Amino acid sequence: MHDENAFDTAALRLLDEVARNGSFTAAAELLGYTQSAVSRRVAALERAAGGPLFERLARGVRLTPAGAALHRHAVAVLDRLDRAGEELAAIHGGRGGTLRVGAFATANVDLVPRALKRFAARRPGVELRLTEGLTARLTDRLREGALDVAVISDYPTGLPAGPPHTVPLLEDRLFVALPAGHRLAGDDDVDLRDLAGESWIEAAPRGQPTLLVTACAAAGFTPRSGLRVAEWMGKFAFVAAGLGVTLVPELAARAVPADLVLRPLRGTAPVRKVYAALPGEPLPAALELVELLGQWETCTTASPTSVTPSPPVCGT
Incomplete structure (x- = not known):
């Protein structure tokens, strides 16, 4: 092969259209090319392939054995690229991919599972992964790129350095x-x-x-x-x-x-503050989860100064 650049995505799509339609003219119309442009591009492909890819017939063209082999690979490559594009669009749109969530242990009692339940109902195509750990470790993992969002607190010595962006969620009494x-x-x-x-x-x-x-x-x-x-x-x-x-x-x-x-x-009982920590370029799915985390309601009864002996009922 003399010109590996001839095997770019546009050339492979052209090869596929010519093969499917059996015509340079039809492929040119579908792709918005002139027929002469199609002929030149196919000629470049054939030079790179080392021989003819199409047999020219009285009406149209058909693949040679070499053309059929290249077309088989072209279809596989184009399919992978199309699926990659769909997956990237889903990730950037918050509809797919994997969301890696970190949280300290107490947050996993109610705050995080409640938010993740609502998130999963909204975004069933997003795979969820959870890491539990102390705030300092979660912050390190976020900085290393191993987490997409982390629930952290300022206990016991304040927020650690590291998260590019934090969103206050609640005060934990x-x-x-x-x-x-x-x-x-x-x-x-x-x-x-x-x-x-x-x-x-x-x-x-x-x-x-x-x-x-x-x-x-x-x-x-x-x-x-x-x-x-x-x-x-x-x-x-x-x-x-x-x-x-x-x-x-x-x-x-x-x-x-x-x-x-x-x-x-x-009286003077301390209150710790809980935050969501995000990287500098957060995923849309991470931002949506932070929104849901911020909607958590306190586990108290109608009276703010008492809690019943029975298990508290948190907001939905």
């Missing part, structure tokens, strides 16, 4: 989970100072900053450490058994079982 027979279970809300003598069910290893330590420090005391349990359901089980109390971010309120009482804290 703190609640306290109490056993049903607790002396404060009947109150509408609880002052953290009234729990200074309680044993606390915690998750993090000793010495690490936690929302509990921060909240109690703001209330003027150091919490009395009790049992340490990593998973939420285990923490709730120990509270239900009367072995301590635990703090619950509002994002996790939906997971609280019916046999516990969940009460908001009043």
